[in-house]
Amino acid sequence: MNYFDVTKTCCFTGHRILKKDFSIEQTRQEVLKLLNKKYETFLVGMAQGFDLECLKLLLELKKEKKLEIIACIPCKNQPEKLTEKEKEEYNNLLLKVDQKIYLEETYKVGCMHKRNRFMVDNSSTVIVYKYVDKGGTYYTETYAKKKNKKIIYV
Numbered sequence: 001m002n003y004f005d006v007t008k009t010c011c012f013t014g015h016r017i018l019k020k021d022f023s024i025e026q027t028r029q030e031v032l033k034l035l036n037k038k039y040e041t042f043l044v045g046m047a048q049g050f051d052l053e054c055l056k057l058l059l060e061l062k063k064e065k066k067l068e069i070i071a072c073i074p075c076k077n078q079p080e081k082l083t084e085k086e087k088e089e090y091n092n093l094l095l096k097v098d099q100k101i102y103l104e105e106t107y108k109v110g111c112m113h114k115r116n117r118f119m120v121d122n123s124s125t126v127i128v129y130k131y132v133d134k135g136g137t138y139y140t141e142t143y144a145k146k147k148n149k150k151i152i153y154v
Helices: 025-036 050-062 084-094 111-121 135-146
Strands: 009-014 041-044 068-073 099-102 125-129 150-153
Touching: 009 025, 009 050, 009 111, 009 135, 025 050, 025 125, 041 050, 050 068, 050 084, 068 111, 111 135, 125 135, 135 150
Parallel strands: 009 041, 009 125, 041 068, 068 099, 125 150
Antiparallel strands: none
């Protein structure tokens, strides 16, 4: 059951570790292009690294643009292993999203993949930050290709 238009929805997948030359600017340009194409909804997985950088970008753009941000959270205890400072940032960001969707009550093997599949299944476009063919980002990119989603690399 979708309560938003999948054809006007984008999600993000990317590595937790950002390379030194990473810049959010290309992602900003791609999101602006999507907003110009009447995209309305953005799904964010709430992982450290690329996900949270995209969330910060979306919150910044939301000050001037009409868009909805949905946090797609694999489990309610996702931030459990973060440092106190990271937990504080995570929780502050989470307060600013329009909606929260929890895929599992607590961590279970496979809940991250479940979150990633949910985001891809409920989007028409996936913005990908990937520099190695392994891990959750690679899995999600491969899944998005199988589902014939538009993929934008940044």
